[in-house]
Amino acid sequence: MYILANTIFFWFFMSVFKTTGIVLQVWKYSENELFYKIFFRDYGILTVKKRKKAREKPIDIGYFISCEIVTHHGKTVHTIGNIKIQSFFETKQRTYSEIEAFLRLLSRLKKEIPEWHPHHEIYDIISWCINTQDILTDNKILLIHLKIISSLWSLWDAHSDEITQKTLKFIHKYNYKEILKLWEIPQQVLKNLEHML
Numbered sequence: 001m002y003i004l005a006n007t008i009f010f011w012f013f014m015s016v017f018k019t020t021g022i023v024l025q026v027w028k029y030s031e032n033e034l035f036y037k038i039f040f041r042d043y044g045i046l047t048v049k050k051r052k053k054a055r056e057k058p059i060d061i062g063y064f065i066s067c068e069i070v071t072h073h074g075k076t077v078h079t080i081g082n083i084k085i086q087s088f089f090e091t092k093q094r095t096y097s098e099i100e101a102f103l104r105l106l107s108r109l110k111k112e113i114p115e116w117h118p119h120h121e122i123y124d125i126i127s128w129c130i131n132t133q134d135i136l137t138d139n140k141i142l143l144i145h146l147k148i149i150s151s152l153w154s155l156w157d158a159h160s161d162e163i164t165q166k167t168l169k170f171i172h173k174y175n176y177k178e179i180l181k182l183w184e185i186p187q188q189v190l191k192n193l194e195h196m197l
Contacts, residue, residue, distance in 0.1 A: 015071045019043065020086065022126050023063045024106045034058075035077070037110055039126065043069070044117040045110065048080045061106065062089030064130050076115075089130045101141040102129055105148065112152050121151050125176045140180055142193060147176050155196065164192040 024045065025037035035049050036059070048069065052058075059065055064086045070079040091099050105126065113119055125144055129136065149155040150172050157168040167189055171179055185193075 014073065017043070017069045017071070018066070019069060020064070020066045022106075022123070022130065023059055023061055023065065024110050026060055036080070038065075038080070039109060039113070039123060040069070040118070041120065041123050042118055044119065045113050045115050046078060047076060047115070048078045050080050050083070056083070057085065059083060059085060060088070062102065062130060064088060064127060087131050094136070097138065098136040098141070101136065101138070101145075105129070105141075105145060108145075108148065112154070119151065121175070122148055125151075128176065139183075139185060139190070142190065142197075143171065143179050143182060144176060145197060146171050146193060147179055149197070159192060161189065161192055164189050167193065168196075 019040050019042045021038040021040040023036055023038055027035050029035045029049060032052050033049055034052060035047060037045060038048055039045050046069070066084045066086055067080045068082040070081065072078060089099075089102060094102075109122065109126070113122070125148060129144065134140070146155060146168075155168065155171070157165065157172050159165040159168060163186060167182070167185065170182070
């Protein structure tokens with residue numbers, strides 16, 4: 001009876017969820033424990049922790065993982081386990097500017113998406129950045145960044161320059177795959193768009 005009561009109490013104050021996520025930040029909490037900010041597809045950004053295991057491959061910023069989240073009633077930091085690395089942002093084939101721009105995107109997400117607020121469109125954009133074999137040119141990164149800002153309702157579509165305004169309206173209206181087809185953007189329009197970041 002005592003064991004059954006303890007089991008019921010344990011499950012009442014704790015839940016386990018299977019999901020996928022993108023690692024945004026990693027920091028050491030103690031010798032045996034690491035903390036993470038992870039952008040989960042189903043639950044948004046959460047702060048989670050896990051104990052170090054000698055034989056387990058460590059996860060880092062830009063890793064795309066599947067895992068289990070163990071939530072604790074009344075706590076803001078949860079536990080992850082059963083981690084499987086699906087893919088990661090491969091830096092060896094990337095230029096410094098590509099890596100810097102990608103990290104800037106992740107940093108913006110940490111600041112602007114509240115915890116427990118899933119955002120599938122932005123999640124899909126970052127997943128594409130991690131998994132694509134395409135070169136992430138400055139133009140592509142700029143357009144992706146603007147689409148993310150647009151998805152967060154922080155991008156104005158009004159501009160004194162007519163072509164810039166049309167480009168902004170296009171970014172608002174279409175998904176990132178369509179936006180990435182915009183190859184020929186005049187230099188002045190690019191400068192105008194960069195000023196909006």
